[in-house]
Amino acid sequence: MTRRYDALIIGGGHNGLTCAFYLARAGLKVRVLERRHVVGGAAVTEEFHPGFRNSTASYTVSLLRPQVIADMRLADHGYRVIERTISNFFPFPDTYLKLGGGTDRTLAEFARFSKKDAAAYPAYDAALERVADVLRDLSLQIPPNVGGGLTALAAAARQGWPIAKLDIATQRDLLDIFTKSAREFLDGWFEDDHVQSAFAFDAVVGNYAGVSTPGSAYVLLHHVFGEVNGKKGAWGHAVGGMGAITQAMARACELAGVEISLEAPVAKVLVDGNKVAGVLLESGEEVAAPLVAANVGPALLYRQMVEASDLPEDFNRRIKGFKTGSGTFRMNVALSELPDFAVLPGKEKAEHHTAGIIIAPGMDYMDQAFIDAQQHGWSKKPIVEIKIPSTVDDSLAPPGCHVASLFCQQFDPALDWDAHREEVADLIIDTVTEHAPNFRGSVIARQIHSPLDLERKFGLIGGDIFHGHMSLDQLWSARPVLGHGDYRSPIGGLYMCGSGTHPGGGVTGAPGHNAAQAILADRSLVSRLFRR
Ligand SMILES: Cc1cc2nc3c(=O)[nH]c(=O)nc-3n(C[C@H](O)[C@H](O)[C@H](O)COP(=O)(O)OP(=O)(O)OC[C@H]3O[C@@H](n4cnc5c(N)ncnc54)[C@H](O)[C@@H]3O)c2cc1C
Incomplete structure (x- = not known):
């Protein structure tokens, strides 16, 4: 095995591409190994019938972090998002509800069902926005590694401080969102079933749960922390479908010097001692590198690509229980x-x-x-x-x-x-x-x-659109497992950079961005120690 790469990325989903871009921009020689004939993972556009193309899986954009869009200069590579006049249309058996199109329209629409709910809406919207701001701020930060000593404590304090500074009403909303069901949470604001349903839908998207399932309110929040063209909470259409985003990312990667290999499925992660040595492709080829970042989800990585004997017993047990x-x-x-x-x-x-x-x-x-x-x-x-x-x-x-x-x-x-x-x-x-x-x-x-x-x-193991449940036990420092919420695996040089890490699923680019920061921080620490 000759070593030609500083880092390998397993999977060319949007997070793998984002991670590859930041590493290459910092001067690393990076190769992305993608199993399919096209990069993008769950964010691709393909022809499914002659003359008809569509986003194959993921289909609407909002959560992609503005910093990632700017750093990768995605607009220069064709990224353009169209906003819709109204966001949602809900047909009911004998009526309908339209959501969006500005506050005045939304208030008038809600008033058709309940004047009280229309009156409550501005305060609800403002409360959700304040809580979503917390998530926005945390999304591009590496979660503190619980059990990780002083550095972790400092990170916890740094990330906890903006929450501690929130007024008590917002802290209560935050607690509600993280612990309550969507039904309980919405009952606290609205009385009408049509109005509640319009908001509760977000809580069941990608969430195998009912609106009365405890914790479902969080998934509702996860769907509103994005923005489109500077408009907070809005969702839009990427011209050319979601594949246009990942094709733009691939161009940014190539310009930064990343090598992208398609139809190159990885079979195993190679480990030497407690350090990663590279990967074995399904073709039988071994590719060496001192750093490997896995864009695939934790269930696929740790249950199928890494030998159980290379991982601590307790970690294996937890990963076995990781919910997808x-x-x-x-x-x-x-x-x-x-x-x-x-x-x-x-x-x-x-x-x-x-x-x-x-x-x-x-x-x-x-x-x-x-x-x-x-x-x-x-x-x-x-x-x-x-x-x-x-x-x-x-x-x-x-x-x-x-x-x-x-x-x-x-x-x-x-x-x-x-x-x-x-x-x-x-x-x-x-x-x-x-x-x-x-x-x-x-x-x-x-x-x-x-x-x-x-x-x-x-x-996507279990068909999980987020690489794993977005439940309180699998979020932030605990995604995928407490002690490894900082993108670092138990094996030296092996990192995670996909949706199975903080802040979770959706086309955000955040896990890819954050994992690259963790890798670069470790490299600079090693080189500082080495220089001494
Ligand atoms: C049906 C569906 C609808 C969704 N709708 C939306 C939406 O509208 N908006 C939104 O923001 N989010 C949506 N999501 C969620 C979002 O698309 C995903 O969370 C996100 O795209 C995951 O990105 P990722 O880069 O972390 O992982 P992935 O996109 O899963 O990328 C992982 C990559 O690894 C590759 N891979 C797998 N095995 C191997 C192997 N052995 N060797 C090499 N490569 C391998 C895969 O082919 C893939 O390219 C949806 C997801 C799905 C599935």
């Missing part, structure tokens, strides 16, 4: 026409077609979806978000036609999905058709991703 499986089912459909909703008729493009269209009519509906999934494997009445990106981006579908992302929640990750995927895909299409009667007839083609398909295609 977001219960997500994801389809792409090619459409001959736009859905014609019974509660808001019309097939001509209107603002609600450009929004995130969310079928989750009621808090009980969302809880029932989870109960069904636990009892029968999937919900009889699924939660479905429909995004039709071709309404704002004509590069994705032939003229007159459309593509839609169907993002569906509450599907048992452990089910034998090869036996059930088509049946469930039909159920999802029927569910949309109940609200938009022309939908089934408009589907020209469909691409199905059950939880098992997500695992096979993207290496």
Whole structure:
């Protein structure tokens, strides 16, 4: 094995690319090893039917950190995000609710259901913003390594200080968000089921849980810490689909000197003593390097790529218990026409077609979806978000036609999905058709991703869209395991840089950024010691 690289990155997802970029910019010789024929991981755009392209998995952008966008100069490489006029459209059996489009519109919309809720909204929005600001600040910081001595204590104090300075009301909100269910949290603010549902949906996205499950309020917060073009909390469409983001990242990497190898699956992490030595590719080739950063999730890395004998026993036990499986089912459909909703008729493009269209009519509906999934494997009445990106981006579908992302929640990750995927895909299409009667007839083609398909295609264990549950026991310093929340693994020179680390899933670039800072800090410490 000849050593030609300072660092290898296992996986060319957006975090792997981000980490590679920062390391290369600091002068390291970096090689990214990606299993698929395309970089981007869960953030890719692919053709799924002749003439129809869509973001294959992840489909909407907000959480990508502005600092990462600026440092990688993504705008120079084609990154552009379109905001939508309204953010969401919720069809209910006999009415609808539109969310977004400015505070005045939102207040008027809520007032149709409850004047009290409309009055409560500004204070709710401000409270959530204050709490989201805490998360924004923490997102690009390395969590203190519990048990890591004085440096960790100093980091804990530094990161805890802004929280300690918050007023008591915000500290209470923070506690609520981290400990309560979405239902309990929203009950404290709103009375109307339509209004509550509009906010609670975020709590079940990528979260195999009901709105009454303790801790589900945090996932709601995780979906609002982003921003689009400087607008806090907004979500937008990346022109060209999510793959445009990762293609821009790949260009930034290449300009920084990163070597990217496609169709180069890693089989094993090579360890010599207690230090990483490189990786073994599935092709049998060994690639040597003193640093390896894994973009794959902790469950894949530590259960399949690292020999258990190279890891401490307690660590292995904890990783065995690391929870994955977001219960997500994801389809792409090619459409001959736009859905014609019974509660808001019309097939001509209107603002609600450009929004995130969310079928989750009621808090009980969302809880029932989870109960069904636990009892029968999937919900009889699924939660479905429909995004039709071709309404704002004509590069994705032939003229007159459309593509839609169907993002569906509450599907048992452990089910034998090869036996059930088509049946469930039909159920999802029927569910949309109940609200938009022309939908089934408009589907020209469909691409199905059950939880098992997500695992096979993207290496997401249990189909987990976040590389692991976003529950309190798996966040911040405890992501993935207490003592290793700082991107460092138990093996010298082996780091984690993917969504299975702080601040978790979503297209943020934060784990990649932070892991690179940890690696560079360790290198500079080593070189300082060496110079002495
Ligand atoms: C269906 C779905 C919908 C989502 N929707 C959104 C959304 O709309 N907005 C949002 O912000 N987030 C969304 N997410 C979450 C977000 O996309 C992910 O959290 C994020 O993209 C993960 O990025 P990552 O770089 O950490 O890991 P990944 O993207 O998972 O990258 C890991 C990389 O490792 C590669 N790999 C796997 N095994 C090997 C191997 N053996 N050797 C080499 N390489 C390997 C994979 O191919 C992949 O490229 C969604 C995710 C999914 C799956």
